[in-house]
Amino acid sequence: MSNPSNYKFAKTDEWVSVEGKVATVGVSDYAQSQLSDIVYLEFLVDAGDDVSQGDSLVSLESVKAAAEVTSPVSGKVLELNEALLDDFEAVNKDPFGRAWFLKVELSDPSELDALMSADAYTKYCEGRE
Amino acid sequence: MFIPSTETERNEMLQRIGLSKVEDLFSDVPEKFRYPELNLPEGVSELEAYQNLKDLSSANESTDDLICFLGAGAYNHYIPSSVDAIISRGEFLTAYTPYQPEVSQGTLQAIFEYQSLVASLTGMDVSNASHYDGATAAAEACVLAYHHFRGKRTKFVLSRYLHPQYREAIKTYFQGYEKLNIVGDEERSGFQSTDDLLKLIDYDTAIVYVQYPDFLGRIQDFKEFASKVHEVGAILAISVNPLSLGLLKPPSEFDADIVTGEGQPLGIPLSFGGPYLGLFATKNQFIRKLAGRLVGETVDGNGNKGYVLTLTAREQHIRREKATSNICTNQGLIALASAVYMSLLGKSGLKQVAKLNYDKAHYAADQISKLKGFEVINSSPFFNEFVIKTPKPVSELNSLLLDYDILGGYDLSNDYPELENHMLLAVTEMISKEDIDYLVEILQEVTND
Numbered sequence: 001m002s003n004p005s006n007y008k009f010a011k012t013d014e015w016v017s018v019e020g021k022v023a024t025v026g027v028s029d030y031a032q033s034q035l036s037d038i039v040y041l042e043f044l045v046d047a048g049d050d051v052s053q054g055d056s057l058v059s060l061e062s063v064k065a066a067a068e069v070t071s072p073v074s075g076k077v078l079e080l081n082e083a084l085l086d087d088f089e090a091v092n093k094d095p096f097g098r099a100w101f102l103k104v105e106l107s108d109p110s111e112l113d114a115l116m117s118a119d120a121y122t123k124y125c126e127g128r129e
Numbered sequence: 130m131f132i133p134s135t136e137t138e139r140n141e142m143l144q145r146i147g148l149s150k151v152e153d154l155f156s157d158v159p160e161k162f163r164y165p166e167l168n169l170p171e172g173v174s175e176l177e178a179y180q181n182l183k184d185l186s187s188a189n190e191s192t193d194d195l196i197c198f199l200g201a202g203a204y205n206h207y208i209p210s211s212v213d214a215i216i217s218r219g220e221f222l223t224a225y226t227p228y229q230p231e232v233s234q235g236t237l238q239a240i241f242e243y244q245s246l247v248a249s250l251t252g253m254d255v256s257n258a259s260h261y262d263g264a265t266a267a268a269e270a271c272v273l274a275y276h277h278f279r280g281k282r283t284k285f286v287l288s289r290y291l292h293p294q295y296r297e298a299i300k301t302y303f304q305g306y307e308k309l310n311i312v313g314d315e316e317r318s319g320f321q322s323t324d325d326l327l328k329l330i331d332y333d334t335a336i337v338y339v340q341y342p343d344f345l346g347r348i349q350d351f352k353e354f355a356s357k358v359h360e361v362g363a364i365l366a367i368s369v370n371p372l373s374l375g376l377l378k379p380p381s382e383f384d385a386d387i388v389t390g391e392g393q394p395l396g397i398p399l400s401f402g403g404p405y406l407g408l409f410a411t412k413n414q415f416i417r418k419l420a421g422r423l424v425g426e427t428v429d430g431n432g433n434k435g436y437v438l439t440l441t442a443r444e445q446h447i448r449r450e451k452a453t454s455n456i457c458t459n460q461g462l463i464a465l466a467s468a469v470y471m472s473l474l475g476k477s478g479l480k481q482v483a484k485l486n487y488d489k490a491h492y493a494a495d496q497i498s499k500l501k502g503f504e505v506i507n508s509s510p511f512f513n514e515f516v517i518k519t520p521k522p523v524s525e526l527n528s529l530l531l532d533y534d535i536l537g538g539y540d541l542s543n544d545y546p547e548l549e550n551h552m553l554l555a556v557t558e559m560i561s562k563e564d565i566d567y568l569v570e571i572l573q574e575v576t577n578d
Contacts, residue, residue: 040417044279 200555396470
């Protein structure tokens with residue numbers, strides 16, 4: 001699965017897609033393939049919370065490991081994708097689409113500049129294999 | 130003393146690290162602390178030591194010597210000899226943590242059976258492999274609730290009739306949580322009603338803790354109470370006496386979220402206060418947040434039934450710093466004892482023991498209520514414990530009773546200044562009708578002045 005060219009990526013394998021001031025956050029296809037089948041997912045924040053870059057957003061457990069999704073941006077949480085709670089599979093099947101985790105209203109859009117482009121992230125992942 | 134290395138080996142090791150004698154290893158300890166005078170008596174032979182200890186222990190009086198009406202969280206019950214015989218088997222007695230399922234199927238299955246029995250007794254979906262005792266189980270329930278709301282709800286509401294020591298344990302666990310507010314059990318005049326507790330509940334409340342039967346022995350229906358607690362989204366935890374559940378409606382029927390309790394009445398000896406057993410059961414919803422260890426049943430590659438520690442991401446193996454609680458010790462042998470006890474008695478046996486307790490306690494209450502100067506306080510139903518108002522201070526009365534080989538009830542003024550001259554009496558199946566009549570006779574005698 002190729003990394004969408006209009007998304008930005010963090011070194012910790014989260015993606016961000018920005019529309020206006022609102023960032024949608026998920027984890028990359030590389031991340032889900034490393035984790036393998038997700039068996040549990042828990043949100044660690046609520047809508048309305050202020051989060052800073054690096055804060056834990058979601059806890060993921062797979063048959064192989066447990067991982068935390070950290071926030072690639074700072075801002076206010078607008079919405080959680082609660083539908084995922086009944087659809088863990090989406091993280092494995094459609095990481096860039098259906099499996100978005102939450103939307104954040106950016107408080108510091110300049111943070112996006114430090115994230116990687118899709119191409120840079122693809123190379124970054126290749127370098128780890 | 131047994132030292133496994135030889136003198137030559139020790140010297141070799143010292144030489145390697147550039148020291149000449151063992152004492153040099155302690156040179157960083159200030160000299161005056163290095164070899165303190167211990168002021169111990171001369172060593173004695175094993176025979177002498179045995180006799181010394183025997184003299185000391187024979188100064189105690191136990192429930193073998195006295196008629197015991199003392200309860201308040203730990204109860205004198207009959208334990209079938211087969212409990213001890215079964216748990217003394219080497220495979221159980223010396224088993225260590227079953228990390229390696231290939232060689233621990235017996236221990237794992239025993240824990241699984243224990244969990245199943247506790248879940249079925251409390252009516253809850255899932256039980257963990259146990260905690261230390263009723264107090265630490267209660268504290269762990271509060272830890273669960275605190276983390277469930279990610280620290281955003283900062284109020285715990287504790288019933289004043291949750292065991293005083295459990296309340297202490299909860300407060301000890303939460304020392305240093307500055308924003309946390311533990312309310313509900315403050316000193317007061319008169320009795321606290323469940324309505325008094327409900328007034329304290331709001332959207333900042335993480336957990337509401339009640340006891341069933343409560344510390345004063347009373348049985349209450351918490352169904353409506355539970356729905357009010359749930360209206361504000363708080364967690365309802367109920368601490369139980371598991372033996373009473375042989376007779377009473379399980380707390381699951383009140384829609385309790387967490388059920389904890391002291392497992393001692395289920396085949397565990399009094400033993401001067403421990404080791405006991407912390408029961409901990411919850412709704413399915415909290416299975417990932419359950420503290421402690423959990424054993425699950427599964428099948429191996431060939432389809433054979435097997436048991437493993439499961440959902441361990443909750444505790445220390447993977448996400449240690451993110452886990453609800455890092456406690457993973459359980460009372461393996463004691464939990465097994467309770468599982469053996471419950472299995473031996475079965476559903477009808479447990480009911481029978483509970484009924485015996487209930488009947489005897491009610492006979493005792495009935496007889497005492499007829500005594501001049503005494504009053505039975507419990508107007509609501511009770512199980513095997515009830516409160517009487519006494520014409521003399523309880524401590525005074527108890528020392529008089531002791532002269533007649535009776536271990537009197539618990540002095541409630543220890544924990545409840547508003548309950549001066551109030552005694553909590555426990556009557557178990559160990560007490561005969563003659564014992565009760567004897568108590569009544571002596572109570573009359575020592576207060577007839």
